[in-house]
Amino acid sequence: MIYPEVLRNAIDSFRKLPGIGEKSAERYALSMLDLSEEDIDNFVSSIKECKSKIRKCKICGHLTDKEICSICDDSNRNPNVICVVEDYKSVFMFEKSGSFNGMYHVLDGLISPIDGIYPDDINIASLESRIKENQEDAEIILALKPSIEGETTTLYIKKIFEKKNIKVSRLSYGIPMGVEIDYLDSITLDRALLDRKEIS
């Protein structure tokens, strides 16, 4: 037992963080000794509140500390354009880029029959209730990852809203910004070729 027990417990706690090994956990636990009482209290209460106060927005399923998230509550945003994402992390990514002014809908998963996840297991029903049939200015933008599960979910949602006569789009596939074409994988290159756009 190299470390005193309470220090050992703190190290074990920090090891629960994603991607943290023994060495970093030791460093973080020891750094607690250098923090002031006030910093420790803030640290502890912020972690506790994170767990107790953060819940899902009743409308879109995004994380919030209120009933309805600040995005759904923002009257300056366009409620008729809904970007459908897999999880709340995607919402934070979109919000950081700052270029989208519509609403979000967090599915909290993707359809994956092989893992026993069917359409009823993710938040698709609540998405349907957000858009009226034949609503002309409405649009569903599907922003799901390019995997079998992502494609399956995309096609499933597309079918639902096609019937309701709602415009459905998905993010474009293609070459990411700033890469060398030589190092691209061939599937991405194939998709970029297939989805090529006329230069106007």
Place this chain on the structure above:
Amino acid sequence: MIYPEVLRNAIDSFRKLPGIGEKSAERYALSMLDLSEEDIDNFVSSIKECKSKIRKCKICGHLTDKEICSICDDSNRNPNVICVVEDYKSVFMFEKSGSFNGMYHVLDGLISPIDGIYPDDINIASLESRIKENQEDAEIILALKPSIEGETTTLYIKKIFEKKNIKVSRLSYGIPMGVEIDYLDSITLDRALLDRKEIS
């Protein structure tokens, strides 16, 4: 404001950890949401206890959650050989290597007149009281870093115990294990040459 306030607070808390930037802090704060209530409670209490229960050993100055640390309290260790280190981190390093069976003395700093740190500001007096004059089997091993401050402190302590007729040694300088000689800095190489050892 991309993140809900309580999440933002947690991110700011994690940013206080050494070497943690915004991206990692976000990841750690979000990971709190996936921990169970029990894990959160353990996390929080281990951090609090770290701050409230860890103190300095009355004998050697190492970290402990008791009056006297487990090393000073271990009757299987040799109390006459004292390894003098700058801080508690060095003690953990020595203990991990597991090859030292004596005691430690944590100085909690190094003499550095330029920074206003004089011999009285670090734990040298308490080291003197641990070794009797002319004690034949006693040895002080100085394990301080090879810097101006480390050398100054080493020489200062050597002088004190020389007068008391106590054996004083320091760690050997030289080539670290496993490195390519080509990539060594010239000061290390000079020291390794100067301190060369006859092959017996």
